[in-house]
């Protein structure tokens with residue numbers, strides 16, 4: 001049997017990781033500013049994380065949601081505290097797409113409406129509704145096509161107001177910073193407008209925080225910069241530092257009912273242990289503050305490069321726009337300087353490192369970046 005060949009891959013076999021470094025099978029060290037696609041939040045193989053998972057595995061790996069699972073309640077309490085949404089309710093799933101799928105469904109259960117507003121440039125996942133609200137026709141199969149999704153131009157307040165006019169909107173889903181879309185920061189006034197229109201029309205504001213959340217921007221949810229609360233926050237990626245776990249954090253105004261949502265694996269003991277370990281490290285090591293400081297430093301320094309068209313982002317979610325002649329920059333960083341970064345179309349380098357990246361790591365990147373740009 002061979003693998004279903006859907007990923008274009010780099011010919012590198014990573015076999016070990018520690019902190020912000022990974023190592024290939026030949027022992028070569030790499031600086032990881034990609035975090036396996038924004039997943040590694042507290043660094044690879046963090047000792048507290050490894051111990052917590054190991055201890056849990058010796059106790060119990062899995063039992064179903066039909067029994068008491070106290071570790072889920074511990075996680076809910078901790079997440080409520082660290083995210084500053086203590087009165088919200090937690091539903092645990094396994095991935096970002098599943099989180100968005102459940103959020104969109106829950107919104108429709110809540111207000112009995114069908115229409116969803118999403119935006120150009122958005123990426124929300126690959127399952128049925130999640131992909132339907134994603135702005136990429138190539139990954140939407142005919143079976144995912146639906147007239148219930150209204151795709152509006154990014155940041156267009158007038159179009160937003162107009163779409164609400166017929167009062168049929170169930171929910172609005174928006175990333176605080178579009179990731180796949182190239183690190184596009186949602187303006188605070190736009191998020192505030194969504195809040196007020198959702199209030200007026202009994203629609204649900206869904207904040208997709210799968211990539212931009214979990215402290216990456218220096219605030220727990222990047223939507224928090226707008227000073228308004230969403231009704232549902234969706235999260236995954238950094239939540240488990242590599243262990244598959246996702247969640248939705250739900251406003252108290254939305255009431256649960258037995259059977260409304262469900263999952264076999266969501267909220268299993270091991271996943272909760274991983275997620276608790278991540279939050280404990282985030283809290284103990286002040287990682288939101290570190291993301292803001294080291295990220296702010298990187299953004300300021302990157303803005304000084306005359307070859308860079310634009311630097312966008314917040315904290316440790318950074319997009320570097322380069323002109324077409326620097327199309328090889330990402331490859332050169334990887335193969336000549338052994339630094340992993342992400343990318344977005346057409347020519348954006350995306351930095352999504354662990355939240356405990358140090359200033360020394362940032363300087364190492366800046367030096368390599370200077371070298372790459374000067375040698376194109």
Ligand SMILES: Cc1ncc(COP(=O)(O)O)c(C=O)c1O
Pocket residue numbers: 095096097098100123124125126175179180208209210211212236237
């Ligand atoms: C903003 C956003 N939402 C949702 C998803 C989907 O998450 P997953 O791949 O865990 O299903 C992603 C993945 O990149 C994402 O960036």
